[in-house]
Amino acid sequence: MSDEEESCIVSQFRQFLELDPGEIELLYQLEKDPRSYSPDELIAASGQSSDHLFTVLSGWACAERILPDGRRQVLDLFTPGHIIGLREIISHHYTSDFRALTDVVACPFPLADLHEVFEQAPRLGDLFFLVLAREQAILVERIINIGRRTAAERLAHLLVEIRVRTQTTSNRIEFPLTQTMIGDALSLSSVHISRTYQRLCDRGLIKKRDGVVEILDLEELIDYSGFERSYLEINSNWAHTTRPATA
């Protein structure tokens, strides 16, 4: 495991709060069992017991739900540092499929370990609470995106979201999803994604080649997509009125 890989969750969590060594050690425990997945491989399937969660170390994965008649909705995209399955703790079984989109390294860990963490480091419990709240904020933006924006706005919004979430400073983003996948994430057909890409290119907002999208004017793209700047910023009343570090 490379240094970069090892620090995935920790670096996510540090967005919220500085961690002490004991806390960092606990988080490392969740990443001690790396497994590799090939593109398209199921990491966990709908209906399986949800007694394990996963941390993503590298690659892209998604959560998806397939309706009985074959319609599909991509619910979430996961990149390194994300935890897969947090919301599934309310039920005994996963309610969606989790699928690797590229080569993925992820670490399964038992749900019970999370309990362990909560007890040994209450502050980390608070942080997981924040993580869950942040995921909700992302889902809410997704609802608005799918519900009330045009195809071009949706795609633009997704690109901005990816750009912000992956925290690169570069405007050239590696975006390895097929257009079918993008369509299922934005509730559009793959054909329409193709046309919509072209419209964004024609407007001079982006440039596209192979799996790389270049954002030509981030500010304009943000305005065009209706992206809410404050969202994804972590700037909380919660993390700062905080408890002392681990006893």
Place this chain on the structure above:
Amino acid sequence: MSDEEESCIVSQFRQFLELDPGEIELLYQLEKDPRSYSPDELIAASGQSSDHLFTVLSGWACAERILPDGRRQVLDLFTPGHIIGLREIISHHYTSDFRALTDVVACPFPLADLHEVFEQAPRLGDLFFLVLAREQAILVERIINIGRRTAAERLAHLLVEIRVRTQTTSNRIEFPLTQTMIGDALSLSSVHISRTYQRLCDRGLIKKRDGVVEILDLEELIDYSGFERSYLEINSNWAHTTRPATA
């Protein structure tokens, strides 16, 4: 405050776990400052400081987001026992409006009180975690509903969701939303809601009069809407591997 009102959050939480008297007392603290709101009144506005949360004691409220050009998306519906604003703890400010739809009684309480609760009763912290995860599950179903279902399926699904969430045994549900509101919740136009209602009536799935919808055949409506039966059931690996009650 009536008995029924007083027990709102507590009865929500008991779905997950039996509570001890100390825990119940702590939860009551969150409901000690009831306020009344008229239909259409803002309970909290987008942009305001999110240092307070609200518990709903009676009535219907919603979370909504209005885009700069006037398009609106209803994000959530709140009924008694729900906590408003939990996901907003990641930012300093509310990112959506919270609006009373009927006459509403709700109790604002400071975010700091929640911290208090977490420290004094770690088990309640776990439960709030579950509540947040459950809200996520609801949002996910909403995404699927809006993203991949037809108008009729969406409306049917919403009716089933209301039926399940309000936990009545009756199939006659009080449903005081205007069709414009329903449209903004399902990402459809109010005109189309009207037509879609008729189609559901014509198919013999429901009957409608004033603000009351009668579900004629719940099983059929569930099948028709694609409602996922397991969702909203609380049946967790999490709550049951649980810590001892409050020290």
Place this chain on the structure above:
DNA sequence: CGTGGGGTTGATTCTTATCAATTCGGGTGG
């Protein structure tokens, strides 16, 4: 060389939005 998956393009259809007119029903004031 084939083969197959992903992407592009064009033609057509379907669903839903939009616009406009009308009705219904509940509340208000004379």
Place this chain on the structure above:
DNA sequence: CCACCCGAATTGATAAGAATCAACCCCACG
């Protein structure tokens, strides 16, 4: 008690956006 008003619901006509279907291209891979 009635006339009026207003917001919500309904109905009809039309338009827009996206889906679907089908053909074709491109290219990586065996």
